[in-house]
Amino acid sequence: MRILTHNYLQSNVKGTEKGYPLLIEPNRVVVEESPVNLSMLQTLLPKLDYSAIVQAARQLATYEDANEAFTVPDLPDLLPETLDDLFLTALYKFLFDLHVIEGHLVCPDTGRKFPIKEGVPNMILHEDEL
Amino acid sequence: MSRPELTGHASLFYNEKEARKYDSSSRMIGVQREITERAVELLRLDDSKPSLVLDIGCGSGLSGQVLEERGHVWLGCDVSRDMLTVAKEHEEDTKVLQSTGDLMHHDMGSGLPFRPATFDACISISALQWLCYSNSAAQNPRKRLTRFFSSLYTVLKRGGRAVLQFYPETAEQAVLISETATKVGFAGGVVVDYPNSAKAKKHYLVLSFDRSLAPRRGALGTAEQDQKQQHVTVGEALGSNKGKKQPPRKKKGIKTKEWILHKKDAQRTKGKDVRPDTKYTARRRRGKF
Numbered sequence: 204m205r206i207l208t209h210n211y212l213q214s215n216v217k218g219t220e221k222g223y224p225l226l227i228e229p230n231r232v233v234v235e236e237s238p239v240n241l242s243m244l245q246t247l248l249p250k251l252d253y254s255a256i257v258q259a260a261r262q263l264a265t266y267e268d269a270n271e272a273f274t275v276p277d278l279p280d281l282l283p284e285t286l287d288d289l290f291l292t293a294l295y296k297f298l299f300d301l302h303v304i305e306g307h308l309v310c311p312d313t314g315r316k317f318p319i320k321e322g323v324p325n326m327i328l329h330e331d332e333l
Numbered sequence: 334m335s336r337p338e339l340t341g342h343a344s345l346f347y348n349e350k351e352a353r354k355y356d357s358s359s360r361m362i363g364v365q366r367e368i369t370e371r372a373v374e375l376l377r378l379d380d381s382k383p384s385l386v387l388d389i390g391c392g393s394g395l396s397g398q399v400l401e402e403r404g405h406v407w408l409g410c411d412v413s414r415d416m417l418t419v420a421k422e423h424e425e426d427t428k429v430l431q432s433t434g435d436l437m438h439h440d441m442g443s444g445l446p447f448r449p450a451t452f453d454a455c456i457s458i459s460a461l462q463w464l465c466y467s468n469s470a471a472q473n474p475r476k477r478l479t480r481f482f483s484s485l486y487t488v489l490k491r492g493g494r495a496v497l498q499f500y501p502e503t504a505e506q507a508v509l510i511s512e513t514a515t516k517v518g519f520a521g522g523v524v525v526d527y528p529n530s531a532k533a534k535k536h537y538l539v540l541s542f543d544r545s546l547a548p549r550r551g552a553l554g555t556a557e558q559d560q561k562q563q564h565v566t567v568g569e570a571l572g573s574n575k576g577k578k579q580p581p582r583k584k585k586g587i588k589t590k591e592w593i594l595h596k597k598d599a600q601r602t603k604g605k606d607v608r609p610d611t612k613y614t615a616r617r618r619r620g621k622f
């Protein structure tokens with residue numbers, strides 16, 4: 204699961220008020236470099252929730268893995284007014300190249316945990332959770 | 334034609350064996366690609382800039398691949414873990430291409446778990462008919478379709494489109510599907526390709542927010558006809574919803590201005606598009622002539 208995808212996901216389990224953003228509890232994270240595409244990022248940016256990106260960065264920063272070297276960008280609390288290429292590149296890499304392979308997403312309202320297995324978050328709800 | 338939908342839950346039908354068989358059949362790959370290309374054409378996406386597209390029932394990623402080649406970013410969801418595993422393997426094979434897709438495991442019948450107004454567009458290829466069947470006593474097709482469409486309405490950007498190709502078993506199913514979509518607020522209808530060929534015939538439900546495309550209401554006069562017109566136009570080959578006259582329900586005195594303003598506010602916070610409040614809000618309309 205990319206951090207980009209995390210930005211769109213919302214919990215809709217019964218009893219949820221907003222269900223957003225989901226907390227990330229990573230157990231395994233890998234980096235897969237991809238060609239940086241800033242124009243793609245710029246078209247997506249207006250629809251991204253920047254504060255959820257910042258929150259995700261904070262949660263991932265606490266995760267450390269000796270085998271996998273990755274850096275979580277140090278993002279300012281608010282989206283800067285002028286976006287230089289350096290900032291955009293760091294943001295792109297964080298959103299597209301980091302993949303949470305194992306772990307959980309947690310609904311902020313109900314605490315319901317959604318497992319991430321082999322890179323795929325499982326958002327399936329039971330009939331009585333609807 | 335055999336109907337896998339009748340055999341039980343999709344995640345049981347699309348097991349590991351079936352997922353691999355599906356994904357390695359060159360006939361299947363060709364057919365799914367052709368359908369997806371047609372669906373993307375009906376979406377009218379601007380291919381010169383990337384769009385964010387949701388692929389519902391993405392399976393092994395055959396449909397996503399077409400989106401990918403056109404430079405779009407896509408998110409696929411599917412209820413079969415085995416199909417997703419095959420899709421994941423593709424992603425790994427094509428590392429050079431750097432997939433713009435991502436995957437999640439989800440049942441569309443329980444509503445889509447995304448923040449409001451997220452996706453520029455949505456496609457679904459050969460999956461929607463599964464919602465017409467229930468796999469347990471607790472599953473009600475009508476409810477699942479409603480939950481699915483109203484969540485789709487919420488997660489699509491205003492101005493976005495959804496194109497869903499599906500295989501109705503009967504004309505009633507096609508009507509049920511398109512009616513449910515209109516009931517939650519969508520405009521649009523079903524496009525039928527190759528209507529005269531039993532084998533090649535394809536149904537595409539094309540949905541948008543563009544109310545001007547919806548059948549004009551009230552044009553025929555009485556309230557009853559009014560109601561009948563609310564369902565979208567389904568290709569001629571499909572029957573109409575005959576004999577289902579619902580008498581217009583009348584409840585007195587609840588639709589006060591405060592009630593309507595409150596209701597509109599509530600809808601707004603759910604991310605629905607709601608007309609602005611004006612001095613005309615909740616005024617009575619003149620009688621029709």
Ligand SMILES: C[S@@+](CC[C@H](N)C(=O)[O-])C[C@H]1O[C@@H](n2cnc3c(N)ncnc32)[C@H](O)[C@@H]1O
Nearest residue numbers: 343365390391392395412413440441458460463
């Ligand atoms: C015929 S395959 C099509 C796959 C892909 N769209 C393609 O064109 O190759 C139908 C897919 O719909 C999925 N499906 C069925 N019911 C579903 C549901 N309720 N929610 C999500 N996916 C579902 C199945 O698991 C299967 O992968």
